[in-house]
Amino acid sequence: MKIELREIHKRFGAVHANAGINLSVGTGTILGILGENGAGKSTLMKILSGYFHPDSGGILLDGAAVRLRTPADALRHGVGMLHQDPLDFPPMRVLDNFLLGREHQFWQRRSAARADFDALCSEFEFRLDPDGFMFDLTVGERQQLEIARLLWLGARVLILDEPTTGISANQKVKLFATLRKLAAQNKTVIFVSHKLEDVEGLCGRVAVLRRGALVGEAQPPYTTAGLVQMMFGQALAVGVRPAAPLGAPQLELRGAEFAGEHIVLRNVDLTVAAGEVVGLAGLEGSGQQQLLKGVAGLVALGKGSLKIGGRDLSQASYKEFLAAGTAFMAADRLEEGMIAGLTIEEHMVLARRGKQPAIVDWAVARTAAQAGIAEFNIKGAPASVVEGLSGGNQQRALLALLPPALKLLAMEHPTRGLDVESAIYIWSKLLMRRAEGTAILFATADLEELLRYSDRVLVFFAGEIMAVLRAADATVEQLGALIGGKQK
Amino acid sequence: MSSLAATERQGWVGRVLLVLGPVLLALVITSGILVLAGANPQATLLKLLAGSFGTAVKRADVAVVWVSLVICTAGLLVSFTAGQWNIGMEGQIVMGAIVATWVGRQFVDISGVLERGAPLLVIAAMVAGGICGGVVWATAAGALKVLGKVHEIFAGLGLNFVASAASIYLIFGTWKQKSGGTLSGTVLLDEQLWLPTLQGLRASPYSLGLAVVVVAAVYFALRGTLWGLQLKAVGRNLRAARTLGVATHRVLFSAYAVCGACAGLAGAVLVVGVHHRLIPGISSGHGFMGILIALLSGFQALYIAPIALFFAALSIGSIALQLDLKLDSSLAGVVQGVMVLCVLLVQGVRQWRSGGSGT
Missing domain, CATH: 3.40.50.300 (P-loop containing nucleotide triphosphate hydrolases)
Structure with missing residues (x-):
């Protein structure tokens, strides 16, 4: 299936994750999408697979404009996505996971599904036991199951997000063979990665994203230096x-x-x-x-x-x-660093090390918070809740909490x-x-x-x-x- | 817990509206149910009011339930602040009652007459024992959660069944009366081991005082102490609290222990102040009702007392309905349940309208 993305824009607050991306992918090709963390790759792919809606811009599948409302909707149009962490249900059996997402069938016809499953596995040489449990599967095997499932559900476009993370070298060889076979069957494969070697080895074409924009495309033979320069800029x-x-x-x-x-x-x-x-x-x-x-x-x-x-x-x-x-400062400031709902002065009290009086002296805490706010130039008051601060001010507040x-x-x-x-x-x-x-x-x-x-x-x-x-x-x-x- | 956090942020005007709106809604729905049941809503509600506040005896009965509800809810506020759903409150009340009864039985003969010991000291020991019983039972739920990774709702439910079965076993087995095990419970303890009550009424000024002290203590602890702040931190973000250096396991255990202490205290008060023996189902659902009250209060200690009064009045008033109007007293439960659902509904709608995420 031919895919065309036209002027895709997506903002998350102040971050312009996708800034007017134009990209087209032909039938039967394997397109690599390269870019460093935060370049906008995942956002673009999630738009193409119906998880996100673009703020503006359009998607054309085989020349027809479509609106993909949900992942299921995207799949109905033939677009399936394999996530970095396969989204499956560990306590369930392999066949049950395979059956998930099949629509409009209250009574699952398990025997027919099993036959389809076996056929797909033998076609791609996957060794998966339909009656085994998910938690016994390796990441590579979970990917294989997910590929089989998406194909069974009619996917003609397969998007893979960082598929080579966490799988063995053997599984990688097998994965690449599978993807080449799919391309030969006229399916379209989009391979998202920041591993140069994988992209160079597999993809017939590479698009590079940086800071939300498509900065360039390349075709084999690739030069590593050229790709790196596109990824990271001058x-x-x-x-x-x-x-x-x-x-x-x-x-x-x-x-x-x-x-x-x-x-x-x-x-x-x-x-x-x-x-x-x-x-x-x-x-x-x-x-x-x-x-x-x-x-x-x-x-x-x-x-x-x-x-x-x-x-x-x-x-x-x-x-x-x-x-x-020692001290640790997490990247995810409101997940691991600070507590949403608590104020700067409350954080000051919590973060203080060593013996503290059982009854909080809020006057002292307020003074300490004011001193920290002044020293670190934080735009906020001692009684401001931390989730109301901007990212930069949260980071300053975290620094102020360090002993x-x-x-x-x-x-x-x-x-x-x-x-x-x-x-x-x-x-x-x-x-x-x-x-x-x-x-x-x-x-x-x-x-x-x-x-x-x-x-x-x-x-x-x-x-x-x-x-x-x-x-x-x-x-x-x-x-x-x-x-x-x-x-x- | 996102809806919990949202309710905490409202001022008192918002809170009053948030309570009154659902009350009106609940009133309308309950009236509808009454009409369906073939009763006159107005007469029923007036009866309900008269049945709870009409006479001194009834007011005292309301006070008895109120004490129990207030103590339980105060404890639940602590565990809720730490982000824990202590569903096991019921079992902890029962354990408190069992241990309090056990302590009392050490000082009386087979027919319940006090044999030795100063009555006041025995009462104090019973209360202390009850608190210990609640603490042990709650800490068990806490250990299952913190160390065993069992969700506290399942741990609490399981322990509720065990506590309830243990009380039945004692009433019909080990502690059965001379005449045999009966539903009326174990042998009535000596009157000297009863908390003194107001003249001719069931309410005791001491238990009322205890309830007020407990709420005040919880209010102050959550507001002014380092422990209260740590509870809040752990309840809102366990990982960040740990990174900041809070001893998260210890704080979680303390939350369970304090909540259990309140439950045990409530159970002990039911023995020394109300029933003077162990009876089946002694907790009478007060632990669960406490959860509803905590939800309605928006987890604010200040609002516990009035909401608990409303719940207690419903419980007592509905007894009159059964006697006078031949309506089953489970109507009180219907009203309470409808109220809480209405509050959650109103909260949900407000959140949805303010554009919050539906997750």
Whole structure:
């Protein structure tokens, strides 16, 4: 099926996620969509699959304008989407999941469905037991089931969002073979990824998104450098930052292992000195979060040892980490950082470390909140609820909550969603912390931010630290290629 | 809990409207039901009023129910603030009553006559025992939730059944009266172990005082203490509270324990102040009613007392309906249920109209 997207616009508040995207995809092709986190890929695909409605713009399928109201509606038009996390029902059987979404059939004809299921599995060489349970399936097998299900429901366009995350190399080979076969059957495949290697190996054409806009297209043979440049933009001159003297080691990891939900970060050896800034580069979900939460005591150390300021905290509780002088700042400010419905002064009271009187002295709390508001230039009052603050002000408030004289500060995306001015302000405060001897670890998708503020950059790929670079020697191109999984 | 958060933000004008609107709506719906049942709505409602406030005896009976409801709801406010639905309140009341009765029975002979001990101390011990019973039962629900990852609604329901079965077992088994187990309960305890009541009435000034103290304590604890703030933090965002350094497990357990203490206290008061024995179904649904009152109050301690009074009046007044108009007293339950549904409906409509998400 031929797809045409015309002038698609989508805003989320102040963020222009899709800014006038025009794209057409022919029948029987595999189109790769490349872009870094937040470039607008998922939004565009969700519009095409009926999850989101565009603010303006149109969708044409085989030349006819359509309005896709819901995912089911999109599927009726032949557009099916495989999500990054397959949306299935773990306690149910494989065949039941397969049957889900079949419309207008109160009595499911299971025997017929089973026959169809078996036929699809043998056609694509999927080895799936229809009577097995979902929770026994690997991510790759869940994808196979989802592909079979969407095809059975009549999908002629298949959108895959980051399908190679979390599946084995063998499964990837099989997935690619399946997708090529589908293209040969005149189905249209859209393959969303930020892994250069996968896109280069599979796709007959590549469209690159950056900051909500389609910045370019490419056809084989691809040049990695060309794709990277399109993804990340022109390399800007990186400002020189004053070198700070490094102190004693504040963080020492030896053979450390941190397990996350989807990914296990193994065998990390890392020493970070007082006053050192270490940037973590990589696609979201490559293990940066495990490291940041691990060194802050929020994810338990599986193996190895961990020292903060020379003290062994391998088996310590989060409380002991806090007492030792660590802090974690989450990317999701209202999910993990602050509590919606509570005010700035209430946060001040909650975040204070050490012994506190049982009865809150609100006058003291108010004074402390006012001091924080003044020092960090927060646009809000002590009694403002935090969800009413803008993103930048929430981030400032989080900084104001940090205790003085930290040994280690671990941050996810310290400036995500902030305007340039706020970002510069946040970093000026962080660099003051650095000057006081705090070791800072931060993850970001912004390569320039990484190079500008880090002493060292660790590049994560699929749960491993692929490279350690001195920020002064690295370039945006080099980082971009490493993030995409290209070993130099 | 999004609707819970939304109701908290309204001022008192909004709150009054939010209560009065549904009350009127509920009145209309109830009248409709009455007409369908072949009764005159106006006469019935007047009867209901007379049946609850008509005489001193009736007012005292209302006060007895009010005490129980207020203490339970105050406890529930603590667990709701921590984001926990303590459905197990009923069982915790029963456990409080069981332990209070057990303590009392240690000091009396087989026919309930006090054998030893100063009456006041025994009463105090019974109340303390009841509180412990409630705490243990609530902490069990809390442990199932926090450590066992069992949803607190299932944990609470299960424990309710166990507590209720245990009380029946004791009444018809271990603690049965000389004459055999009866529905009237275990042997009546010595009058010296009764909380002193007002002259000729069932209400005790001591239990009324206790209820007021409990509500005031909860009001103050939620408003002014670090613990209250931590409860609020945990209830609204467990992950962020943990990141900020709140000892989330400890706070959750404390919420269950305090809620259970209130339930146990209510159960003990039912024994020392009202029934003077363990009877089947001693909790009389007060735990569930407490949840309705908490919902109606928008989780504000200040509003508990008047709403509980309304509920207590309905419960007592409906007894008169049965006697005088041959209408079943379950009508009170219908009115209460319709009220809560109306409140939730009005809240839902307001949220929907203000453009909030439907999730």
